[in-house]
Amino acid sequence: MAADTPRPPGISSGELSRVLAAFESIVGIPNVCRSGAALAAYRDPFAPLPGDDTFAPSAAVLPANVDEIRALLRVANAARVPLWTVSTGRNFAYGGAAPRLSGSVVLDLQRLNRVLDVDERLAWALVEPGVSYFDLYAHLRERGLALWVDPPASGWGSVIGNTLERGFGYTEYGDHAAAQCGMEVVLANGDVVRTGMGALDIGTAWTLYRPGYGPSFDALFTQSNYGIVTKMGLWLMPAPDAYVIGEIQFAHEDDLGVLVDTLRGLQLSGTIRQHAVIEGAIRRAAGLAPRARWYDGEGAMPEASVARMQRELDIGRWNLHYALYGDAEVIELQRRIVERAFAKVPGVRFTARRYAGKDEPQGGGDRNMAGIPSMSAFRMLDWLGDDGAHVDFSPLCPADGRDALRQYALVKARAAEYGFDYYGGFTAAGRYLHHVFAAIFPRAPHPQAARAGDLLRALMSDARAAGYGVYRSHLLYMDYAAAQYSFNDGALLRLAETVKDALDPQGVLSPGKQGVWPQAWRTQRGYT
Numbered sequence: 001m002a003a004d005t006p007r008p009p010g011i012s013s014g015e016l017s018r019v020l021a022a023f024e025s026i027v028g029i030p031n032v033c034r035s036g037a038a039l040a041a042y043r044d045p046f047a048p049l050p051g052d053d054t055f056a057p058s059a060a061v062l063p064a065n066v067d068e069i070r071a072l073l074r075v076a077n078a079a080r081v082p083l084w085t086v087s088t089g090r091n092f093a094y095g096g097a098a099p100r101l102s103g104s105v106v107l108d109l110q111r112l113n114r115v116l117d118v119d120e121r122l123a124w125a126l127v128e129p130g131v132s133y134f135d136l137y138a139h140l141r142e143r144g145l146a147l148w149v150d151p152p153a154s155g156w157g158s159v160i161g162n163t164l165e166r167g168f169g170y171t172e173y174g175d176h177a178a179a180q181c182g183m184e185v186v187l188a189n190g191d192v193v194r195t196g197m198g199a200l201d202i203g204t205a206w207t208l209y210r211p212g213y214g215p216s217f218d219a220l221f222t223q224s225n226y227g228i229v230t231k232m233g234l235w236l237m238p239a240p241d242a243y244v245i246g247e248i249q250f251a252h253e254d255d256l257g258v259l260v261d262t263l264r265g266l267q268l269s270g271t272i273r274q275h276a277v278i279e280g281a282i283r284r285a286a287g288l289a290p291r292a293r294w295y296d297g298e299g300a301m302p303e304a305s306v307a308r309m310q311r312e313l314d315i316g317r318w319n320l321h322y323a324l325y326g327d328a329e330v331i332e333l334q335r336r337i338v339e340r341a342f343a344k345v346p347g348v349r350f351t352a353r354r355y356a357g358k359d360e361p362q363g364g365g366d367r368n369m370a371g372i373p374s375m376s377a378f379r380m381l382d383w384l385g386d387d388g389a390h391v392d393f394s395p396l397c398p399a400d401g402r403d404a405l406r407q408y409a410l411v412k413a414r415a416a417e418y419g420f421d422y423y424g425g426f427t428a429a430g431r432y433l434h435h436v437f438a439a440i441f442p443r444a445p446h447p448q449a450a451r452a453g454d455l456l457r458a459l460m461s462d463a464r465a466a467g468y469g470v471y472r473s474h475l476l477y478m479d480y481a482a483a484q485y486s487f488n489d490g491a492l493l494r495l496a497e498t499v500k501d502a503l504d505p506q507g508v509l510s511p512g513k514q515g516v517w518p519q520a521w522r523t524q525r526g527y528t
């Protein structure tokens with residue numbers, strides 16, 4: 001083992017070598033990555049810090065099944081070597097597959113990649129961690145099943161990974177954690193638990209009724225380090241007879257307020273039942289043309305260039321993308337209700353595309369709303385036109401026009417101060433919006449990369465002062481974000497760590513994830 005290989009604190013290179021040899025005897029030598037390009041793939045591809053070892057794994061191990069996972073846990077517990085679980089490790093912009101605690105061994109579950117079952121009548125699937133949205137979509141297509149997946153912006157990620165991180169998509173099943181039903185989890189002590197109705201030996205409703213009997217645990221395993229999820233049920237959307245995908249363009253920056261207030265009414269009344277997307281002009285423009293066509297200088301794009309771009313590309317300053325699914329006559333009526341509600345906004349422009357259930361739209365955004373996975377998130381990397389990367393700031397926003405305008409003004413001003421465009425938008429889910437701002441930069445060691453990290457931290461502190469919190473965080477700021485949820489001297493984190501210590505006394509599962517540290521590693525907490 002090379003002397004400079006990252007190791008977990010307090011573990012000698014001899015101990016680590018013995019652990020990795022034991023891992024090799026469980027999963028086979030080719031399924032342990034110890035160095036080189038294979039191991040480099042487990043570093044954060046979009047790291048804001050150049051060549052940094054803060055989040056560097058010592059190795060990666062790829063088990064094939066639950067028994068191997070249990071055997072790995074026995075070794076890890078005995079040696080107190082931490083494992084960082086990923087399903088496919090595509091958590092780009094938040095750290096990729098890299099671990100929070102340097103020297104952890106990445107437990108990569110991509111070889112557990114079976115779609116175990118799909119029921120067309122009751123509209124659910126049961127999958128393993130290595131199944132991506134592309135895989136599940138292909139499986140449904142191959143079998144000719146009239147069911148849709150709800151893809152997030154990048155279809156290559158794992159269904160389980162995205163759901164556990166509480167990711168979201170764009171159809172009526174856009175709240176992924178809410179569409180989850182039933183889990184199989186391996187605990188740190190090797191015990192295998194099936195949640196809810198799955199605990200019945202001959203189960204019939206594991207994937208139908210989440211609560212089961214007694215305390216309900218599924219939510220405990222989302223954004224947490226309490227277990228290794230090896231199977232998960234999810235509800236799928238029955239393919240609709242027809243759908244409409246509409247775009248509404250708003251001319252002015254401050255139209256965001258009326259847009260959000262009107263949309264909230266339409267979502268709470270049930271007229272729009274999916275996750276509608278509000279894109280700022282720059283995010284809308286990405287993928288249509290590169291930034292350099294309007295501005296190639298230092299700092300954020302000036303207002304005059306944004307206005308020129310908006311005119312030349314014929315896009316709105318804000319662009320609302322929504323979808324209606326169901327019977328063709330009903331959705332036509334709903335479309336009219338939607339357009340009537342927004343017609344009061346001066347300068348508003350409407351387009352709507354009508355599809356039969358089996359049609360396949362071509363554009364990436366429309367495809368996502370039609371349940372077809374794409375890689376639309378990556379169009380943001382074309383914006384700068386070189387080897388780009390991004391980190392995301394994702395504050396939760398009340399679905400109130402005043403809050404949306406306030407968050408937007410705050411983020412835009414702070415981003416400009418650090419030399420970044422406002423590349424952002426909101427995903428609307430009724431009572432709340434997911435506000436996502438991407439700080440896009442040329443890859444480290446470019447100085448703008450480090451500035452992106454600094455900007456993220458400044459934004460989190462601004463947001464907190466205004467009463468907002470993030471729903472997810474990059475590895476860099478997991479502790480900082482957790483500390484912001486500080487009611488009663490941090491009672492929430494105290495509870496999380498009490499549970500952590502009860503379930504994982506040796507602290508082997510993903511230490512530091514979401515700011516939750518086991519007793520053994522608590523001194524590693526850092527607010528950076």
Ligand code: ADP
Binds near residue numbers: 090092096510
């Ligand atoms: P994706 O590839 O879908 O983006 P990842 O595999 O990167 O998702 O997982 C995102 C995060 O979710 C991981 O960093 C990890 O903390 C958590 N996670 C992923 N899969 C599991 C799992 N099977 N069990 C427990 N936690 C998981």
